[in-house]
Amino acid sequence: MGLGWRPSEALPEAALAEWHARTRFARRVPLEEVRRCLQTRPTPGEWHWAGGPEGGWTAGRAPFP
Numbered sequence: 580m581g582l583g584w585r586p587s588e589a590l591p592e593a594a595l596a597e598w599h600a601r602t603r604f605a606r607r608v609p610l611e612e613v614r615r616c617l618q619t620r621p622t623p624g625e626w627h628w629a630g631g632p633e634g635g636w637t638a639g640r641a642p643f644p
Contacts, residue, residue, distance in 0.1 A: 608632065 627641035
């Protein structure tokens with residue numbers, strides 16, 4: 580995800596908002612939707628989101644940064 584965040588840790592709201600503002604999809608995906616998706620992230624292991632707004636978590640690293 581590029582945040583250096585582990586699901587077992589609380590993600591500071593300010594850090595999430597700052598990260599969201601810098602992403603290329605910020606205009607298309609509201610911050611509240613990002614929060615909702617982060618709450619469903621499986622643990623443990625490495626995961627990435629795939630499939631856009633209707634997508635889901637996929638095991639492993641994303642194919643591109």
